[in-house]
Amino acid sequence: MTNTKLYKHRDNCRLCHSTDVEKIIALQPIPLKTPNLGTGAGRADPQTLEDTLVPVDLYRCNTCGMLQLLDIVDSQLQYNDFRYRTSLSLGLTEHFSKMAQDLSQAYSLAPNSLVFEIGSNDGTLLNAFQDCGFHVLGIDPARDIAKEASAKGIPTIADFFNADMADKIQQHHGQAKLIISNNTFANLDELDDIIAGVKTMLAPDGVFVIETSYGADVIDKMLIDTVYHEHLSYFMVESLDTWFTSHGLDLIDAQQIWTKGGSLRLCVQSTGGPHAKQDSVDEMITAEKKRGLDTPEIYRSFSQTLSQARSDLGELVKDTKQNGGKVAAYGASVGTVTLLHQLGISTDIDFIADDAPLANSIKGPNYDIPICSPTRLYSDKPDVVIILAVRYSEPIMGKHQAFLDQGGVFSVPLPSLQVFKGINDD
DSSP states (O other), X not given: OOXXXXXXXXXXXXXXXXXXXXXXEOOOOEESOOTTOOSOTTSSOHHHHXXXXXXXXXXXXXXTOOEEOOEEEOHHHHHTTOOOOGGGSTTHHHHHHHHHHHHHHHTTOOTTOEEEEETOTTSHHHHHHHHXXXXXXXXXXXXXXXXXXXXXXXXXXXXXOOHHHHHHHHHHHOOEEEEEEESOGGGOSOHHHHHHHHHHHEEEEEEEEEEEEBHHHHHHTTOGGGOSTTOOEEBOHHHHHHHHHHTTEEEEEEEEEOGGGSEEEEEEEETTOSSOOOTHHHHHHHHHHHTTTTSHHHHHHHHHHHHHHHHHHHHHHHHHHHTTOOEEEEOOSHHHHHHHHHTTOTTTOSEEEOSSOSSXXXXXXXXXXXXXXXXXXXXXXXXXXXXXXXXXXXXXXXXXXXXXXTTOEEEEOSSSOEEEEOTTOO
C-alpha cells in the first residue's frame, strides 16, 4: 500500500536542481513507521503508517555528483512527534563535549558568544557549549523534545528552521558566532531556503559547522543502515564546495570523523571571511575523485555486495528455521527497519533485543516484531541473534559474552556475513 499524500517524489537534485538524476542503487521500500516516529502528528492512522511503504532508492545527480533520496516524507509527520534523543547514541555525548572544546578554540570564540544549533534535539551538544561559557539557542520541530530541552536550561524553539524563521530569531537574539547543524543537514529537503537562513543568522566572522553522514563512506563501507527516509542527502565534499560558493560562502575545512560509521565535519564562512582555508578541503576532493565515485562500477559493486549479504544471511536464517530454531535480532533503531527489508528478514525475526527501546515493536506489512530487553536472550535462548546495530557489534558481543559462553550464536550481516559461535556450540 502507498499513500502519496504522506510523501512526495521530486524530479531534480536538491543541491544544484539539475533534472539529470539517475537511480544508481535500487533498494527495497521501507515502512513509513519507524521507532523514531511518534503519533504521526495526527496525519494518518497507525495502520496506514505501518502499511505505507516509502521508496529509499538512491539517486545520483550526474551534474554535481550529489547522492540522494528523491522520495520525501511529509516533514511534520516525520518530526513533530519525533522520539529519538541524541543522548541515547553510544559515544555521542563524549564526542560533543570534545567538539565544543575543539571548535571554540579553533575559531577563538569569545566568552558569551551565541552558539545556535539547527535540529538541536535534546540539547546534548548545546549543553557542552553552555558548559564552556557560551550563550546557546536551539531550534527543533520535535515539540516534546524541545520543551524538555528548554526545561533543562537549553532554550529551544519548537519549530522548523528556514529563512523566515532565521529573520525572526536574528531580530530577537542577534547573530551567532557559531551555527551548527549536527546530523540534521542531510534530513532537510529545501536546502537553498536553509542556507539563506544560515546567512541571515551568521555573524560576519562566524562559522557554520555541519556534521553529516559521508556519502563516500556510505558506499565504500556498506553503511546501508544509514539509508532511510529521514536521511535525504549523502553528501560529497566536491558537490558541497561548489554549492556553498554559489551561495556566497566558502568551505574552509573538511574532516572525516567516526560518527554514524563514517561522517564529515564541514566548516563554512562567508566569502572573504577571516579564517584561512585548510588544505583538507582540496585533499578530500582529490581523494573522492580517486575513489571512483563518479563511475557506475562502484555503485554496481555496492549492489552486488548487498545482494550477496542478503543471500548469505537468508541461507543462515532458512537453515535455522528449518531445524526448528529461533532467530532474534539486536538493535531496534530506524536503521533496523532498513536492514529488515534490504536483507529480506522482516518476517523471520522472533524478537528484537535493545538496550534503550523507543517503541514496543517494529511493525510493517505482514509483521509485528516485539522489542524486548536483552535479558530475553538468556530466557528464550534463540539459536541465532543477528546484530542489526552493525557498528556496535563488538561492544554488544562483549557485553553478552555470557550468551556466547552458553552456546549462543551472533551474526553480523554486513559488509559480509560473519558468524560468531559460543564455546559450547558444535
